[in-house]
Amino acid sequence: MKLELGNIFVKDVRFGERTEVKDGIVYVNKAELLAVIADKRLCYRDIHIVRPGDSVRLCPVKDVLEPRVKVEGGGHVFPGIIGDSTVVGQGRTHVLKGMTVITVGNIVGFQEGIIDMTGPGAEYTPFSQTINLVIDCEKAGDIKQHEHEEAVRMAGLKATRYIAEAARDVEPDEITAFETKPIPQQYNEYPDLPKVAYVYMLQSQGLLHDTYVYGVDAKKILPTFMFPTEVMDGAIISGNCVSACDKNTTYHHLNNPVIHDLYLRHGKDLNFIGVVITNENVTLADKERSSNLCAKLVQSLGVDGVIISEEGFGNPDTDLIMNCKKIEKLGIKTVLITDEYAGRDGASQSLADADALADAVVSGGNANQLIVLPAMEKVIGFDEAANIIAGGFANSLKEDGSVEVEIQSIIGATNELGFNRMGAIGK
Numbered sequence: 559m560k561l562e563l564g565n566i567f568v569k570d571v572r573f574g575e576r577t578e579v580k581d582g583i584v585y586v587n588k589a590e591l592l593a594v595i596a597d598k599r600l601c602y603r604d605i606h607i608v609r610p611g612d613s614v615r616l617c618p619v620k621d622v623l624e625p626r627v628k629v630e631g632g633g634h635v636f637p638g639i640i641g642d643s644t645v646v647g648q649g650r651t652h653v654l655k656g657m658t659v660i661t662v663g664n665i666v667g668f669q670e671g672i673i674d675m676t677g678p679g680a681e682y683t684p685f686s687q688t689i690n691l692v693i694d695c696e697k698a699g700d701i702k703q704h705e706h707e708e709a710v711r712m713a714g715l716k717a718t719r720y721i722a723e724a725a726r727d728v729e730p731d732e733i734t735a736f737e738t739k740p741i742p743q744q745y746n747e748y749p750d751l752p753k754v755a756y757v758y759m760l761q762s763q764g765l766l767h768d769t770y771v772y773g774v775d776a777k778k779i780l781p782t783f784m785f786p787t788e789v790m791d792g793a794i795i796s797g798n799c800v801s802a803c804d805k806n807t808t809y810h811h812l813n814n815p816v817i818h819d820l821y822l823r824h825g826k827d828l829n830f831i832g833v834v835i836t837n838e839n840v841t842l843a844d845k846e847r848s849s850n851l852c853a854k855l856v857q858s859l860g861v862d863g864v865i866i867s868e869e870g871f872g873n874p875d876t877d878l879i880m881n882c883k884k885i886e887k888l889g890i891k892t893v894l895i896t897d898e899y900a901g902r903d904g905a906s907q908s909l910a911d912a913d914a915l916a917d918a919v920v921s922g923g924n925a926n927q928l929i930v931l932p933a934m935e936k937v938i939g940f941d942e943a944a945n946i947i948a949g950g951f952a953n954s955l956k957e958d959g960s961v962e963v964e965i966q967s968i969i970g971a972t973n974e975l976g977f978n979r980m981g982a983i984g985k
Contacts, residue, residue, distance in 0.1 A: 559648045560737040561631070561787035564730030568656040571607050571689045577721065579728045584657060586691065586721060594720045595693070599701050599709040600663075606692040606938055611676050613935035615961075616692060618670035618943040619969050620661040620710050621796050622685055622807040625654040625722035628791065636792040638773020639712075640719050647787035650733075652725040658688045658809055659721065661714040662939040663695040666707045666766065669948040671802020671969040672931070672961070679931040681979065682971040685809075693717060694938050707766055711797055714808075736821050738785045738832055741859065748829040753861040755831045756786070756816055757852060757881060761798045761806070761869040762837040768797040769806075769869075771835065781836040781852040783859070786817045789833065800870045801948040803925045803971040804897050810970070815977050816865055816895070831861055836881070838874040845877055853884035863891040867974050871899050871925070875910040886915040897922035897972035902964070922974050925949070925966040933959030 567582060574585030588605055595602070608614045626635045631649015634641030660673070673685050680686035693713055697706045738744065745753065760769040762777035769776040771794055784793065794811045817833065824830040836852040839845045856864055864885060868878040875896070882892045898908035898921055908921070941961065944954040949966030956962065965971040970978055 559785040559787045560735060561647055561790055562650040562733050562735045563790065564650055564652040565655040565732040565734065566652060566725055566728050567731045568654050568689060571657050571691055573607070577724050579654070579724045584654060584721065584724065591717060591720060595713040595716045597709050597713060599698055599705060600695045600713060601698045603694040603696060606694060608675055608690050608692055608938070610687050614675045615931070615934040615937045615941060616660060616662050616673040617937065617939045617941045618662065618665050618947055619673055619802070620663065620666065620670060621714050622809040622969065623659045623714050623718040624809045624812050625657065625659065625718050625725065626792065626812065627652050627722035627726050629726055633791070635722065636715055636719070636795060639770060639795060640715055643772045645788065646791035646793055647785045651791055652728065652730060654722065654725050656688060658685060658690045659714055659718045660685070660690045660692045661695070661710050662692055663710060664697060664940050665943045665946065666703055666710065666799055669799045669801045670943065671805065671947065672944065672963070672967050673969050674931055674934065677932050678929060679968055682965055682968045684970055684977060691717070691721070692938055704765055707797065707799065715795070736787050736790065738787065738830065741831065744829065744831055748825055751827065751829040752863060753831050754820065754828045755856060755859050755861045755864045756820060756833045757856065757864050757866040758833050758835045759866065759868045759874065759877060759881070760794065760835055760837050761800055761874070763840050763870070763873060766799040770795050770797050776837045777839070779835070779837055781834055781848060781855050783855065784833045784835055786821065786830070786833050789814055789817060794835070801925065801966050802969045803949070803966045804870060804922065804974045805969065806869050806973070806975060807969065810973060810975055810977055813977070815975055816867055831859055838868070838870065838877045840873070845880055849877065849880035849884050852881050853888060856885050856890060857888050861890060863893070865893050865895065867895040869974055871897065872910045879911040879913050879916060882916045883913050893918045893920065895920045895922070895974050895976055897974050898924045899926055900924045902926045902928055920976065922972040922976060922978060925964060925972045927965045929963065929965050931961040931963065
């Protein structure tokens with residue numbers, strides 16, 4: 559499959575009389591947008607535009623999305639959710655690069671997060687550097703948590719699609735192409751380079767811990783081969799409320815840096831064969847089943863090595879290590895990407911599971927590190943949620959408006975796709 563991404567670099571986002579893209583500025587008709595996302599389960603408090611450097615705190619954040627629209631190749635971005643489940647990942651897709659749609663509102667679960675647009679917290683999230691259209695909503699009446707999550711998720715998806723349509727006929731500033739050929743052709747193209755696949759673990763641990771693949775809850779899937787370009791067209795979206803630091807938002811899936819970097823190396827020092835998606839389970843029997851089938855699928859691809867990323871911590875660490883051990887025992891080298899929950903002093907065991915075969919591990923950082931986020935001039939949402947979200951605690955929100963939390967509470971802080979600014983310096 560070959561996909562062209564036509565990037566349209568966004569200089570600013572403003573409200574206007576019509577929704578359009580002109581000279582790099584995205585104009586949004588607020589009234590039309592509110593009509594598009596109307597849902598009797600939600601009350602919309604307002605829609606905001608926030609920019610890098612603004613003294614603004616978003617809390618609690620549900621999801622972050624990037625406007626993309628398919629202009630050639632068939633299907634729709636977010637297939638199975640928006641439109642039918644036509645296979646995507648080919649043709650051309652236009653991207654409004656540099657802006658996002660963010661959903662914020664009263665808390666659904668307890669593992670939602672914070673985005674600060676300035677200050678020390680801004681250093682830990684990529685979304686302090688984007689221009690963000692923020693949908694601020696609260697539930698209308700006494701609806702159950704899963705209905706609340708679905709309503710907010712659909713509001714974000716509908717808003718993103720509505721805005722992306724404005725980019726359909728805009729000439730991109732940049733076109734980048736990505737291609738993965740059918741496996742036999744892919745082998746023959748670079749026969750002397752090591753063959754590498756990516757095992758992409760998706761959060762699927764039950765209520766409010768869901769990821770969707772072509773509209774199907776990932777806990778219902780078995781390990782599956784995907785072309786990497788399908789991911790770029792929104793075949794995978796977030797529907798979970800896991801800890802903010804390592805939650806893969808829909809934006810993270812669309813811009814997965816593991817896929818992007820493997821493409822950069824493809825044909826140079828490796829042959830990128832494709833992606834194996836698998837889920838993260840609750841019961842031991844389900845973990846064994848998925849990891850057995852994942853290892854078998856990886857073996858059938860005939861690859862020399864795999865990169866494995868997880869989403870979440872604790873329970874998913876077992877899935878991560880199972881996948882690692884079973885693939886390593888087949889003679890296939892693995893590299894794991896995770897983060898750590900090593901305690902505030904960094905002295906505790908980093909992962910809930912371990913094995914000697916997991917001898918190549920990349921860390922996104924220690925989520926238990928404490929940080930004080932200074933008061934902002936404006937809060938969008940409900941900052942009292944800081945007292946109960948994962949990484950927060952009683953009295954995290956101080957009287958002066960500052961917040962003391964673990965970086966676990968910041969969206970993307972220790973992202974397990976490596977989509978952050980963490981690093982290590984050797985001495």
